[in-house]
Amino acid sequence: MTTELKDLMKDARLARLFFMPGRAWALQIWIAQIQTDDGLENRFVYGRLLPYSFSLGGWSASSDDKFEAVGDWRAQVIRAILYIDSDHAGELLGKLSKGDNIKEISRSLDLKLSDSLEMRIGTFSFSDSYVCRPAALLLNRDAHEHLGPQSPHGSASAFSAAITTVDKEQLFTTARGLDQEMARFLVKRMNADTGLDFSSKDAARFGDLELLVFPTLDDHERELLDVSWADGRKALVVKLNLTQLPSFSKFFVHAQIMNDAQRIFSSIASVDKGATDVIECTFELPDGYWDIADSVEIEIHGLKDGAFAATSCCTFQTGRRKSLATDTNFHLQALLSYFFSVASNPATGLENPRNNRRIGATIH
Structure with missing residues (x-):
């Protein structure tokens, strides 16, 4: 059975987007506009829906057109942003996925769309040929493991789901077929706009409308998870503010330390939520482990009252730190x-x- 949009909207891991009334989020959409002999063509490049700190109830974008010569064509990429209350998230995604254009959606949901912006992007619509990718927990971007997709944030993991266009190659296709110059242009623009790497590790994000929730960031992008060394680097302290995880009553904190791709420390602590919205636990370590630690990984699972199984809440991994043992093995x-x-x-x-x-x- 395939995942449907309604399944994403019911997913508790994405609750910050759909089930927290009065909160705000931002929708960012990158639209490629290509001038051809037949007129102006709009193409969906990438989009993301993520928590935000305020709502304006309308669309915004840069005011100037900046077309560039791309092979035999002229093209530009426009980033359109919508700041809106979370109450409208489900309805907005439903209309986008049905193929309604921005002008129609704005009128239906009473969203502000200036006349000049309507002329530029009002006719844009999302592909009605799509599949839904279920939510997955992505490692923070600065983690030393670089296999597969990662969170767009350096120190915060992210739950990521997506509405994915089926024919992604169409984005790079012109009258000449698959167009290398068009691909290079779009990669360059998207890398500059997002800070991601669309030429390599983030290439799969092309054609995705990504739904993102960051369980260890508040709506102002302040860190909620703190991992630090203590007691002369003989202990590892994990502290988590539960602002984005209010529905769990117990947590299991798994700490691991790696050396030369081997797990030299692994321990799980059980922590009750208690009266405050902060949990904290300390892992005592054998002497000298800080000196040989290449990286530290923290995984936290939450348990709801009456539940049998815990749910993955967040993960964190430090960047790779070369120890003497690792350096010696590298030279060997x-x-x-x-x-x-x-x-x-x-x-x-x-x-x-x-x-x-x-x-x-x-x-x-």
Whole structure:
């Protein structure tokens, strides 16, 4: 059974977008406009719906057109932003997914749309050929693991779901077929506008209207999770403000420490919510672990009253920090790699891998 839009709107992990009346969010949509012999064509590039601190009830965008020559065409990318109350989130997404254009949606929901902006983006509509990607918890962007999609925020994990256009290649297609110059133009513009990497790790976000919730950020993007060393770096302290996680009564905090891709510490603490909206726990560590820690990972699960299973709430991972052991192993791997490359390639003129002077010059 495929995931539908109604399933995303019922997902408790995305409750901040749909089930918290009186809160605000922002919808950002990037629209490519391409001038062709047949007129002006609008194409959906990327969008995201995320919590925000205030609502204006209307659309905004840069006021000037900035078309550039892209191969045989002229093109630009417009970022349109809608600041609105969360009460309208479900209705807005429903109308977008049905193919209503911005002018029609604005009139239906009584959203402000200036005459000049209506002329520029009023006819834009989202593709009615789409699938829904269920919510997944993405690691913070600065985490040392870089496999797969990551949160757009450096230190905060994110729940990410999406309404995804089916034919993503159409975005890069012109009369010449798949157009490399058009692809380069869109990648350049999107990287500059979003801070993401659409040429590589974020390429899958093209054609996505992404729904994002950050459980460890408040609506002003202030950090709610604090992970710090204490007691002369012999303990790890985890503190979480529960502003975005009000429905859980108990939490399980899992702390892990990695060294050279191996888990050298793993412990789970059970913490009751108590009278305050902050939980805190301390993990005592063996002596010297801070010196050899490459990274720290925290996973927090929440349990509701009467529930049997806990739900994943957030995760956090530090960037990679080279310890002495890791650095030593890196040089050893480089040395062995050099030995084997010499053995398999006599043309280097170094048939004896014991030529230490040349080996040293290679690995340092």
